[in-house]
Amino acid sequence: AQSVTQLDSQVPVFEEAPVELRCNYSSSVSVYLFWYVQYPNQGLQLLLKYLSGSTLVKGINGFEAEFNKSQTSFHLRKPSVHISDTAEYFCAVSAKAAGNKLTFGGGTRVLVKP
Amino acid sequence: DVKVTQSSRYLVKRTGEKVFLECVQDMDHENMFWYRQDPGLGLRLIYFSYDVKMKEKGDIPEGYSVSREKKERFSLILESASTNQTSMYLCASSSRTVLYEQYFGPGTRLTVT
Numbered sequence: 636a637q638s639v640t641q642l643d644s645q646v647p648v649f650e651e652a653p654v655e656l657r658c659n660y661s662s663s664v665s666v667y668l669f670w671y672v673q674y675p676n677q678g679l680q681l682l683l684k685y686l687s688g689s690t691l692v693k694g695i696n697g698f699e700a701e702f703n704k705s706q707t708s709f710h711l712r713k714p715s716v717h718i719s720d721t722a723e724y725f726c727a728v729s730a731k732a733a734g735n736k737l738t739f740g741g742g743t744r745v746l747v748k749p
Numbered sequence: 750d751v752k753v754t755q756s757s758r759y760l761v762k763r764t765g766e767k768v769f770l771e772c773v774q775d776m777d778h779e780n781m782f783w784y785r786q787d788p789g790l791g792l793r794l795i796y797f798s799y800d801v802k803m804k805e806k807g808d809i810p811e812g813y814s815v816s817r818e819k820k821e822r823f824s825l826i827l828e829s830a831s832t833n834q835t836s837m838y839l840c841a842s843s844s845r846t847v848l849y850e851q852y853f854g855p856g857t858r859l860t861v862t
Contacts, residue, residue, distance in 0.1 A: 678853035
């Protein structure tokens with residue numbers, strides 16, 4: 636079984652400042668990793684994914700994440716946030732042998748202040 | 750664009766009622782999922798289906814059942830709603846060829862009083 640921990644439940648940040656959202660996972664097998672975003676009153680949409688290859692993954696809206704196997708982490712970063720980045724962000728993991736099943740973290744709510 | 754729609758955005762039901770939540774996807778996806786979303790707990794998988802009439806339990810199936818009679822439609826059923834089932838319910842779908850990319854509907858916020 637796998638599990639995901641998002642270390643911050645809320646992150647306030649000023650507009651144009653950088654932001655990092657932390658995600659750690661545990662799994663006894665190789666995994667795929669994902670970040671999803673949920674804007675207010677909407678469903679989730681995929682920001683980026685790590686399946687294999689380069690450990691630095693670039694996603695939509697200027698976000699990127701780095702897979703660190705030794706630290707079992709997949710932190711999400713953006714160098715300069717906008718008001719429109721206010722949303723809840725979810726880290727998710729899928730064991731390669733587990734088919735389509737995703738395990739989600741508890742979410743991090745990002746509030747971008749002007 | 751993949752579109753996943755859910756029958757209601759908001760629903761209020763009484764304890765003991767039978768509740769149906771409907772989900773429809775228009776991309777001919779084989780896999781469909783039902784999650785519930787609660788603050789601080791993220792999303793937890795209730796049931797999923799990888800083909801018509803096929804279903805598998807997720808992590809929290811107790812108190813729920815599902816039905817998939819057609820490929821595009823996946824229903825979540827609360828046989829006898831209870832107050833601890835008050836939550837946001839999210840439906841998702843994915844294809845067999847792009848296994849890990851799930852597309853989500855907007856959610857149904859269910860309140861059981």
